Amino acid sequence: MKSSKNMANLQRPDRARMEGVCYTSVGIPVNSRLMERLEGEWDVDEEEEFKTIFLLISLEMVLCPTQSLRLACDLFPALTCAMNAASYNWCELVLNKLMESVASFARRFYSTGVAGGCGGCTIFAVVFYLDKLDRFPVQWGEFPRIKVWNLNQISLATKEDRIACGGDYGVMGTMDVAYGENHPKEARDTDGPCRVN
Structure with a gap:
């Protein structure tokens, strides 16, 4: 897929390691380089790449933000929906991610008495x-x-x-x-x- 190949050239996770047979990633960083690419010039044949990068940034910065500037690994499959994004229920995804983040915050807070913030929209x-x-x-x-x-x-x-x-x-x-x-x-x-x- 052209979009995936170009995105891999734009941004690779900063840290990835092999643990046995499992590949672990810490997410796709959303940084100035990615933002500059989004704001740059686009050709007509780059529609899929544009929509994928736009969705990646929208998910990380507005819809499902994390405590770091990285798109959460469990949202990677959502990027495959970029070309047909209008036909998906993003509200349900946003609410589910918010509730997961709140539950995670509550677990940390109630177990230690302190928690460092909550992701989610x-x-x-x-x-x-x-x-x-x-x-x-x-x-x-x-x-x-x-x-x-x-x-x-x-x-x-x-x-x-x-x-x-x-x-x-x-x-x-x-x-x-x-x-x-x-x-x-x-x-x-x-x-x-x-x-x-």
């Missing part, structure tokens, strides 16, 4: 937290919700919810909101929630 968790804060909504009814939460909005909401001297969060509390319904803080003429059109 936390964008969903951040937007879900922000939308549930007991405050007036940011462009409620706009989907996907990630579109309305820019860095200024995120910064403002987190500052409002931060406990002054402890650094923890929880000043504002949360409220029960349901996507697809009117927000409880918005004015309405009815006695209960109704669907947003």
